[in-house]
Amino acid sequence: MGQVLKKCPVPIVGLMLGLAATGNLVQSYGEVYRNIFGLVSAILLILMIAKMIKYPKGVAEAIDNPVVGSVFPTFSMAIMILSTYVKPYAPQFAFVVWIIGLAIHVILILWFTKKFVLNFKVKQVFPSWFIVYVGIVVASVTGPAYGMSTVGKLSFWFGFITYIILLPIVTYRVLKVKEMPEPTLPTLAIFAAPASLLLAGYMNSFQTKTMAIVWVLMVLSIFMYVVVIIKMFNLLKLKFYPSYSGFTFPLIISGIAMKLTNGFLNKSGQGIGFLQYLIKFQEVVGVIIVLYVLLRYVQFLLPEKAVVSDSAKISK
Incomplete structure (x- = not known):
């Protein structure tokens, strides 16, 4: 287990977020499916917390990298989502966990801004920068569960404004x-996430909706999703990198956003037939x-453990 913990890459937090979100995507098919994905996500959370406790220097060195540093806020995003799994059983504890996740994300925004934005270098910019700033919109998606719609609205507008600024950059x-190193190429899939996350956050945190915002975000969400799906044919040919975790949440939040939007449009008498197929x-x-990336991570983490065990036996 120690070898797995040591080898476990920090970007696995992206998969942790993807799994937690997948549970919500499939919830309509049964709570058992949601709980399975939530449980696996929680296991990865425990694994990452254990790594941070046992190897704090290694984690700190990892997030000094502009790619890993910008992916790391998926850790706080996942905490906010996972808190909603606990809410039915321990609402007060779940709320505290949600607040902790939100606080961590705000701290990471400030840290990242100081370290990378104030020392701006264009070659240190990657699609994962969306995670840092637009990622806080997870508070818009989950906040209403705790009666925190105001925080959700503020988070939405912060994410919306920073998305407008970041998109052209x-x-x-x-x-x-260009000149993106091969291990960073899977982060291109993150392009599908911001508009969809904003759309999901808007659906959940705003009782009164402006249709222009709904349509703009929906069209942008679908467009970005299609572009990423086309790009995925090449991205999946890459050898495994920890950045594979970037494939998960963008595709899942796109589905969640469309589900929420489809429900809203149907209730308001503006339903669009093709959305159900999409x-x-x-x-x-x-x-x-998500299952494929999880499998690749398992394959990545376990073989060396087996080799180490065999070597230990031989040495004895």
Whole structure:
């Protein structure tokens, strides 16, 4: 177990977030499915906390990397989502956990801004920068469960404004500057996340909705999703990197956003027929990709443990 803990890469927090979100995506098919994904996510949370306790220097060195540092806030995003799993059984404890997740995310925003934004270098910009700033919109998705819609609204507007600022910068870096090292290429899938997360947050935190915002975010969400799905054909040909975790949450939150939007449009008498088919597609693809990335991580973490064990036996 010690070897697994030591080898466990910090970017696994992205998979932890993807699993927690997947539980919510499949909840309509039964609580048991939601709980299974939530349990696996919780196990990864415990694993990462244990790693931070046992190898604090290693984790600190890892997040000094602009890619890993910008992916790390998925840790606090996952905490906020996982708190909702606990809420039916221990509401007060769940609320405290949610507050902790939100506080950690705010701290990470301040830390990242000081370290990387104030010392701006365009080649240190990656799609994972969306996670840092737009990621706080998870508070918009989960906040209403705790009666924190006001915090959810503030988080939404912060994420919305920073998305508008970041989108041209990140797009310019990816399309014009290029020169992204191969291990960072899976982060391209993150392009599918911000608009969808904003859409989901808007659906949950705003009782009165402006249709222009709904339509803009929905069209942008679908467009980004299609672009990423097309790109995935090449990205999945890459050898395994810990950044594979970037494949998970973007595809899942796209499905959640469409589910919430479809429900809203149907209730308001503005339903769009094709959305139900798009949602089914997003559910199937999202779950398959999450399970695939989970399997690749298991394969990545376990073999060396076996080798170490065999070596230990031989040495004896």
